[in-house]
Amino acid sequence: MDRLVKAEAKEVEVMFSKGQKCSSTFKLTNLMHTMSVAVSLTTTNPSLFSINKPFSIIPPLSSSSYTLHLTHPSDHPPLSDPPDAVTVRTTMLPTGKAPADHLRRLFSKPGPHLFRDAVLTISFVGPHVAQFLISQTSQSRNHFTKGISSLHVVKLLEASGCGINDTVLHEAAATNRIDAMEFLVERYGDELDLDSVDGEGRTAIHVAAGEGHVRVIQFCVSMGGNPNLVDWKGWSPLHYAAWGGHVEAVECLLECSNVKGVRDREGRRASCVAAEREESEARRRLLDLLRDQNGWSPLHWAAFKGRIKSVKVLLEHGAEVDTVDDAGYTPLHCAAEAGHLQVALFLLAHGASQANLKSFPRLAANFHSSKITSLHFLSN
Template sequence: MDRLVKAEAKEVEVIFSKGQKCSSSFKLTNLMHTMSVAVSLTTTNPSLFSINKPFSTIPPLSSASYILHLSHTSDQPPLSDPPNAITVRATMLPTGKATADHLRRLFSRPGPHVFRDAVLTISLVGPHVAEYLLSQTRQPRNLFTKAISACTKSQLTRLLKPAVEHGSADAVSELLDAGADATATAESLMPPAIRAGSLDVVKLLKASGCEIEKSVLHEAAATDRIDVMEFLLERCDDELEVDSMDSEGRTPIHVAAREGHVRVIQFCVSMGGNPNFADSKGWTPLHYAAWKGHLKAVECLLECSNVKYVKDREGRTAFCVAAEREHSAVRTRLVDLLGWGDTLMRAARVDDVQGVKRCLGEGASVNGRDQNGWSPLHWAAFKGRIKSVKVLLEHGAEVDTVDDAGYTPLHCAAEAGHLQVAVFLISHGASQPNLKSFPHLAAHPLHLLDSFQNQVSLPSKSKTLV
């Protein structure tokens, strides 16, 4: 004979609830036709699990019910690997009756008369178990699948939010397959999915019909997730626009600028986004980048927008916002980019020597560049402002710095016919160009041109200076 009793199931499921006493019932059936059977039930962890009838007698072909108790209340399910179990042992009982002490003695003597009929796995199930598993770094998929098997549809739907917030694509997939409804949640699950950083979860929710709010692109911009933005714009082109605005009038570019995500700014602009938008308080993306001190974002926005001098509702430009920051190397560079650099360029052009000195004293970069790559020295040389040239060189200006077309300040001075400036630059180490390239110098006395020695050629591509 293989066994004396049979369990109605191979496992006992206990629905776990936080801080509550938990129990579950199970049933054993005597397979003997004419003889009673004595049964002994033990658990692998007696301090945690107990059974109401550890020893009992089952009449022939009859069944008996038992209750498994979780002995202690807890906020966390006592999961174990391998799981706890109930061992069922049985022996024939010819007399049909026996006291508890007699049965205890009977099973205390191992031998061929005692059969090990079954081992029943103890499974903790229910939404509280699922929630606990979601909070763990490692989520055994089989345990999670078992835990949600005892959940109702509404419980499955409520579990979607923590699963999404933890970025668990496997858990979200399991819940949706089990019947969770992504469209029945109080608020859209897409924003927390994006914040969790899981594109797979975003895809699962989109496929399940989850509501797409306009703010999803803002969430993706805030977390530097270009992949999510690409997916959403591709799949939701009728619902989303790259320049969608939140309640404050901010676009995803505003958000990316605030967080310093240069790649997102570039992506949005490449998709047709407008970096010149001002929000409800008059702030452009450049204001936000300057306010947060994101130097790279400021540089990026200066290249793709024209809002450098746009004022907010309080009359402040991005330069003003940057100037309000505490003193730091970043502040100095920001102020240079947004304000003093421009002022220095203007001062060099008009030969305002005091203005040049003031700008340099405020932290403007003596070698800063404008949109064409011209430094202050380029402008002073091109305009023939010898005094400004001297001050700039005294403050460390690079004499041979080149613009976007390869021109140096000496090239600019020579092309504009400013011989005095050209000679001064050469005396300070500037490389000398080929005189044939500068017809404006032909009218000057030959003895003055002798200073141009060791000639070098201009860049091959001619530049029109205005």
């Protein structure tokens, strides 16, 4: 006789949820027509798993259900290589009944009376597992499970009923898992919405831009993703790339989107967001890239609009006070043309040059009519 009981499935699938108590139920059936069978269930990792009925008795041709519990809630699925398992051992029990202590002693003594009927692999499924697998680097994935691939991830999604527009796509974008994204697109085709948003209104392109993952941005755009969308706070992918200091991502987005002048809910362009970064070579490159079609920097715009607080912030973060646009205008020229004398005074106090003001007659007229003689804009 090969075995006394039959397992309903070869695996025990546990629906994993972060920080939650997780469990799974499985069934064993007695194959004996006239004899009761005693059953012993053990796991390869008793510190992680417990079973509600480690010892039991199944009557002839009957079935019994068992529940496997994950002992401690966790933020990550406890994956291992090889995977943990439940071992099913059995023995015939002619009496049909026995106390738990007797069963424990019965299975503690090896011998031909014991059968090893099954080894049930413990597997974790659910969107949180898929997100965890996608978020791992190749090196760390190989550490806990060999050969893990995008196919495994898709199987997890399908087994758990996770929608294809769930945040798995965002997790893949955040961790530069373009292989997983390619597989999802190939697997689901037109059903996949590359512009689906997370709880903050961000698409996968937003997420990739914030991390500087250029290939993911290019892939999403090539598959129909929209790089012009904004999230709940009005940020475009370009805002995220600028905030993160990702020069190549900014260059990529400037080529495939039309959001250079888009303002967020606070009125800031991507160039203003970049200007708030600490002084660095990347910051300088970003500000050059993000100038508008006239070559205006964030400081030009702030001066022209009379936003003295913005001017102050930009200068505090290292903005060049005498930067010039395509026509040779400095921020001081912009403030003068718009009649924002308070801004002009502030720029002068921070070293702005008034050397070229006389070459702009309109500016000279503006300041002459203001009667703010203390500026001496037109003095020799």
